[in-house]
Amino acid sequence: MSSRVLAFAALCLLQLGAAASGIATHERTLSKGTPILLAVAPVDPADPFRGRYVSLSFDLEQANHRLQGPAPRFDEPAYVVLELDAQGVATVQHVTATKPKAGLYLRAQSGWQESDTTIHVSLPFDRYYMNETLAPAAEAAYRKAIARTDGIKNYARVRVLEGRSVIEAVLLDGVPIEQAARLNK
Amino acid sequence: MNASRSFREWLRDELPGLVKNEVLDVASAERLTHHYALHELGDRTALRKLVLALLGSFLVGAGVILLFAHNWDELSRPMRAVVSLGQLALAQAFAGYVLWRHPRSSAGLEGGGALLTLSIGAAIGLIAQTYHLDGELGDFMLAWIALAAPLLYVLPARIVATLVLAAAPVLAYERAHDLDHGFVYWIAAASVLPALELREHARSVDGLTLLGRWAFVLTLPIGAAPLIVEQSGGPWLPFYAGLAASCVGLGVLLENSASFPRRPFSIAGGLGTVVLTLVLSYDEIVDEVLTTGPSLYADRASWPGLAAFGFALLTLAIAGALALRVLRARDYAALALIACDAFAVAVYGLARAHIAPEALAIVCSVALLALGSALLTFGLRGHSASLSNKGLAVLALLFVARFFDTELSFVARGLGFVTLGIAFLVVNVLLSRRPKEGSAP
Numbered sequence: 001m002s003s004r005v006l007a008f009a010a011l012c013l014l015q016l017g018a019a020a021s022g023i024a025t026h027e028r029t030l031s032k033g034t035p036i037l038l039a040v041a042p043v044d045p046a047d048p049f050r051g052r053y054v055s056l057s058f059d060l061e062q063a064n065h066r067l068q069g070p071a072p073r074f075d076e077p078a079y080v081v082l083e084l085d086a087q088g089v090a091t092v093q094h095v096t097a098t099k100p101k102a103g104l105y106l107r108a109q110s111g112w113q114e115s116d117t118t119i120h121v122s123l124p125f126d127r128y129y130m131n132e133t134l135a136p137a138a139e140a141a142y143r144k145a146i147a148r149t150d151g152i153k154n155y156a157r158v159r160v161l162e163g164r165s166v167i168e169a170v171l172l173d174g175v176p177i178e179q180a181a182r183l184n185k
Numbered sequence: 186m187n188a189s190r191s192f193r194e195w196l197r198d199e200l201p202g203l204v205k206n207e208v209l210d211v212a213s214a215e216r217l218t219h220h221y222a223l224h225e226l227g228d229r230t231a232l233r234k235l236v237l238a239l240l241g242s243f244l245v246g247a248g249v250i251l252l253f254a255h256n257w258d259e260l261s262r263p264m265r266a267v268v269s270l271g272q273l274a275l276a277q278a279f280a281g282y283v284l285w286r287h288p289r290s291s292a293g294l295e296g297g298g299a300l301l302t303l304s305i306g307a308a309i310g311l312i313a314q315t316y317h318l319d320g321e322l323g324d325f326m327l328a329w330i331a332l333a334a335p336l337l338y339v340l341p342a343r344i345v346a347t348l349v350l351a352a353a354p355v356l357a358y359e360r361a362h363d364l365d366h367g368f369v370y371w372i373a374a375a376s377v378l379p380a381l382e383l384r385e386h387a388r389s390v391d392g393l394t395l396l397g398r399w400a401f402v403l404t405l406p407i408g409a410a411p412l413i414v415e416q417s418g419g420p421w422l423p424f425y426a427g428l429a430a431s432c433v434g435l436g437v438l439l440e441n442s443a444s445f446p447r448r449p450f451s452i453a454g455g456l457g458t459v460v461l462t463l464v465l466s467y468d469e470i471v472d473e474v475l476t477t478g479p480s481l482y483a484d485r486a487s488w489p490g491l492a493a494f495g496f497a498l499l500t501l502a503i504a505g506a507l508a509l510r511v512l513r514a515r516d517y518a519a520l521a522l523i524a525c526d527a528f529a530v531a532v533y534g535l536a537r538a539h540i541a542p543e544a545l546a547i548v549c550s551v552a553l554l555a556l557g558s559a560l561l562t563f564g565l566r567g568h569s570a571s572l573s574n575k576g577l578a579v580l581a582l583l584f585v586a587r588f589f590d591t592e593l594s595f596v597a598r599g600l601g602f603v604t605l606g607i608a609f610l611v612v613n614v615l616l617s618r619r620p621k622e623g624s625a626p
Contacts, residue, residue, distance in 0.1 A: 005285045008339040012277040015332050016270060019308045023266045026316040030262075049310045049325060051254035053317075129314040131256045167317040178258065 029166045033159030034104055036082060036090040038123075040156045040170060052135035053127040054142075054170065054177065056156055061111075064118045065092045071113060072097035078110035078121055079163065089155070095119050099163065107163040128156070128170050130178065138181035145172045145180070188221055197223045235393075238296030239344060246276075246303025253311045262315055269311040276304035284340060295393065298342025302333045323359025326352055327369055334376040343393040346380035349373055350400035354408035367411030368492065374401070374408060395447060402432060402453035413493045419474040420493040422465075422533045427500025429457030430526035434507025437519045451519075458522045459579055461529055462556065463586055466549040471542035474533060501530065518572055521559040528552050553583045565612065573612045581605055 039059040046052045065080070072078045078097060082090045082104045095110075111120030130138055145154060157169040170177040188196075200217065203209045209217075217223070249272060260268065280297030287293050306329050312318070313325065330352060336345050350373075357370035381397050406428065414421045436451030445452070464470050504526065511519050532545050561576030563569075584605055588598045 002285075002288075004288075004339055005281070008281055008284055011335055011339055012274075012281065014335075015277070015305060015308075016273060018332060019270055019273060019312060020266075022309070022312045022316075023269070026312075026318075027262070027266075030316075047254075047322070047325075049250055049254065049306060049322075050314045051256045053314075123319075125317060125319045127319065128317050129256055131258045132254070134258070 025164065026166045029161040029164045030159050030168060033161035033164075033166070035088060035168065036084060036104070036158050036160055037088050037155040037171075038090055038158060040154050046132075046135075047127075051129055052132045053129040054135060054138055056126050056128055056167075056170070058123055058156070060090075060092060061121065061123060063092070064114055064120060066094045067113075067117050067119045068094040068096045070097055071116070071119060072110040074110060074112065076110055078108050078119065080106045080108050080121055080123075082106065082160070090158075092121075095121055104160060105163055106160055106165050124165060125156075125158070125167050128167055128177070130181070134178055134181040134185075137185045138177045141177070141180040141184035142172055144184065193221050193223055196221060234292035235295060238292040239299055242296040242299035243303070246300050246307065250303065250307045250310060253307055253314070256314055265311060265315045269308045269315075273304050273308040276301040280340060280342075291393075294340060294342045295344045298336060298340050298345045299348070301336065301340070302345050302348050305329060305332045321359055323356055326356045326359065330356060330369075330373050334373060337377060337380050343380050343397050346377040346397045347393070347400045349377050350397065350404050354404045357408045357411045367408070368489070370408040370412070371496075374405065377401075395449065398449045402449045406457070409496070412489060413496065416490045416493040418490065418494070419533065419536075420490075420497045422461075422474055423530050424493070424497035424500055425457065425461050426526040426529040426533075427497060427502075427504045429454050429461055430504035430523045431500055431507055432457060433519050433522045433526070434504060434511050437511045437514055437516045438507065455522055455575070458525050459553070459556070459582065462525055462549055462553045463582060465529060465532055466546050466553060466583075466586065468542040468546035471532065471536055471545045471549075474536040518560055518563045521556055521563070525552055525556045550583065550587060553579060557583060561612070565615075570613060574609070577605070577609050577612065581609075 040056050060080075068081075076097075078095050079099055080095050081093045081100060083093045084090055084104070090104075095108075097110075099105075099107075106123065108124055109122040111122050113119050142154065154173065155171045156167050157171060158165050158167050172180045175183075196217065200209070200214050200223075204211055204214045253268075276297075280294075280301045283290060283293035283297045309325070309328050309332070313320070330349055333345060334349050336342070337349075353370050353373040356373060357367035377397070381394065381401055406425065409424070409428075410421075413424050432450045432454030434454075436448060436454050440448040440451050504523065508520075508523050511523060529549075532549060535545055536542070557576050557579030559576070560579060561573055564571070564573030564576055584601055588601065
């Protein structure tokens with residue numbers, strides 16, 4: 001067997017390893033991570049390679065958060081330390097440039113600062129991929145849900161483990177978005 | 186050698202029979218083969234196999250990506266992992282089998298390379314979809330290129346280079362406003378350079394290598410733009426002048442007297458030179474070079490700015506080295522083009538010295554007039570209709586540009602166009618009466 005074939009085999013292992021490590025990291029977060037709820041507003045675009053998705057914007061990204069310690073540089077990693085209420089809804093305790101040693105926190109990206117003591121953050125997830133026939137119905141279901149005036153809330157259920165995070169589900173008034181979309185079709 | 190392809194194919198098929206029946210001896214047959222460059226005709230069966238293999242691989246790979254993009258609810262996460270890794274492993278197995286058992290099969294290697302490249306995209310696409318991963322198209326393409334580009338060094342499939350080059354400008358523009366300023370384009374482009382096979386004499390270069398070269402000359406000016414054009418201090422002007430001159434020089438070294446499709450560097454270099462000089466003949470553009478001057482740049486010294494000027498110096502250095510080779514080859518048409526690019530760099534220096542933009546724009550119009558006249562003159566002297574027409578085309582372009590942005594009367598513009606049209610007709614009639622045509626640059 002030539003050295004070129006061996007090099008090719010090594011490269012194949014590297015490609016498979018990169019893909020498999022992506023799967024393993026996210027599976028571990030999903031199985032062992034703490035579930036949190038983040039208030040969300042979904043809309044429906046499409047990606048040519050990964051399919052249709054609902055684009056998520058979070059209330060948490062619109063707000064200004066308390067900064068603890070030195071400020072991270074713009075667009076650099078920032079750690080969002082979270083606290084949960086009785087329903088599991090997450091709110092931000094503070095943002096720090098240093099990785100916390102313990103507790104519930106998310107690795108995000110730093111945004112603009114209004115003052116020396118406050119900062120905006122950008123969360124590391126903004127897409128929820130859906131079946132191509134369900135995604136438009138999901139957006140319609142969401143629009144229908146927000147038109148209601150009885151104070152319903154829409155959340156993304158996210159698993160968080162050691163700063164890493166994976167979206168598990170999007171809930172419209174407590175109902176998974178896929179189910180809401182099917183009801184709306 | 187001006188014989189038609191059909192004649193050459195007929196001769197190639199006839200020669201074995203003529204030798205066998207002792208009409209020709211082997212030495213004569215070899216001389217005919219060499220004279221008519223019959224070895225360049227290639228094997229049609231092999232070409233058909235190659236085209237079919239590439240087409241089949243592209244269709245299968247693109248189909249798999251689209252099927253995954255549907256997002257099948259019925260598939261659990263473990264099943265998606267199996268499908269994602271499984272299809273990648275299958276493509277790897279196919280390409281690996283060809284590399285191991287049929288390392289000389291061009292169709293197998295190119296088809297396997299195309300299939301594996303698209304399978305990598307399908308695999309990471311499905312993983313991103315399953316775990317709802319963040320990231321715009323640029324981030325996705327960066328991961329794709331990073332996993333696919335190393336294939337070039339172990340799998341001799343030039344189609345991988347072309348795919349990477351085609352994707353690289355998209356990557357640059359998608360990431361232009363990120364921290365890397367489109368710098369990743371340069372890494373992607375540099376990673377495929379070995380596959381372009383910059384060896385002398387285009388006649389020995391096959392179609393896929395030429396495809397890679399075309400992809401390179403077409404994507405480099407576009408892919409470089411996010412880093413080069415956005416920087417203050419106007420590094421784009423010396424960069425594009427150096428790039429155009431380098432292409433002209435490479436064309437002389439690698440593509441001398443080859444046919445149009447086999448001359449990517451010559452054509453890109455010639456067009457680039459003319460377009461750059463024409464752009465500089467507008468005083469607003471020259472003024473822009475002034476207003477984004479070095480004082481502003483000095484205040485904002487940053488690695489993207491330094492990198493942009495570094496690349497500009499690099500292209501100028503390459504152009505300078507190649508210009509010496511062109512001078513030795515005595516290709517005066519190519520030298521005229523390189524001189525025009527050098528003139529554009531001089532305009533950059535004069536703009537920096539705060540010479541009035543209006544004056545520089547007029548001088549650039551004069552430079553374009555000189556270039557067109559020089560090409561026309563070399564064409565007439567060498568009895569080359571092709572070169573003469575190129576000179577006239579440059580002059581026509583200049584006339585059109587100037588006549589639409591000056592205050593000349595309709596009569597003067599009309600007479601100018603009629604004069605140029607007559608010049609085209611006269612030159613071509615005169616040259617068509619000549620028995621032979623000289624070489625084009």
